[in-house]
Amino acid sequence: MFNLFKKKKPEAKTNPFLPLKVREVVRETPDTVTLYFEQPEPILDYSPGQFLTLVMEFDGKEQRRSYSLCTSPFVDPFPGISVKKVAGGLFSNFLNEKIFPGKTINVLKPMGNFTTEFHSKNQRHFIMIAGGSGITPIMGILKSALINEPKSKVTLLYCSRNEEQIIFKDALEKLVMDYPGRLETIHVLSQPEMGWSGVTGRITKDLIQSQVKQAEAEQDFDAEYFVCGPEGIMDLSVQVLEDLSVAKEKIHRESFYSSAADQAQHEAAGNTSGLTREVAVVLEGEEYQVTVSPDKTILESGLAQDLDMPYSCQSGLCTACRGRLLSGEVKMDEDAGLSDKEKADGYILCCVSRPLTDDVKVTIE
Incomplete structure (x- = not known):
């Protein structure tokens, strides 16, 4: 039986990364720095409380980490993130010890729902x-x-x-x-x-x-x-x-960390008794068949098959990997990144979603 579904990586229609040049590095505490970036053209459009996802390469492998913007677009002329060192942190140690003004870092557009609207009449x-x-x-x-x-x-x-x-x-x-x-x-x-x-x-x-x-x-x-x-x-x-x-x-x-997602990932790693299922993923208008084993999430499996699926935190806390469930059922290890309305509308987070039925179909929006 021939597999009629495409598995090759789709051609990118637009470059998803925005290069930002580091303007200034400020030492806040012995283990925390703030990186201020030059304004790109057009200027970076963000809401206070949102985060940037940094994309860097370590040992030949692309890695991503999310850091909240500490600046206000209404007050600060340059956007900035603050990074605190963590033990064994790949990004945090590098950004604290080796980053310098003039360095360019690729980022994804600002994301996040930890924000609010402002109005001068509010009290x-x-x-x-x-x-x-x-x-x-x-x-x-x-x-x-x-x-x-x-x-x-x-x-x-x-x-x-x-x-x-x-x-x-x-x-x-x-x-x-x-x-x-x-x-x-x-x-x-x-x-x-x-x-x-x-x-x-x-x-x-x-x-x-x-x-x-x-x-x-x-x-x-x-x-x-x-x-x-x-x-x-x-x-x-x-x-x-x-x-x-x-x-x-x-x-x-x-949230910066989810123990629920971490525990679920740990438990899934040793799962050999579950079912491997085929999941249909609609990405940029094309449908791909993704084989998801019981120890993997939909996102992990898609990336392993070279699909250019969007993602950021990989912990179910942001919405970078959000997709809409068209059919079937999934189990999410963590859903803190989704509002009640988003969940009611059928949205899932692919980075923490595992198929429960054989008819799962997800469209990435």
């Missing part, structure tokens, strides 16, 4: 909760809110290890002075040095509750919540908000 109280590098996207949103909404105010709960590890410490202090009465920053240090007079330990349930109850009790402000950081802080924050009956649409969260 909101932004409650922002961050831990470590989770301050990165929040910084762009914070600056945008202050400049665009003169009637709004911001309260930031920010957990760091010690004073030396506070990313954007000087910038935050300046913003507090520039916007008196409109920005309150509460630093929480888990391992402070001698002489620290602020909050110590970790962001607790009681601390979050007190801020939320105060914000919800204000008659003149509409409270809105943004959370980004380690899973523990995020889960605790969202749980407190839900327990206090905060409307779901007022809660925004951005």
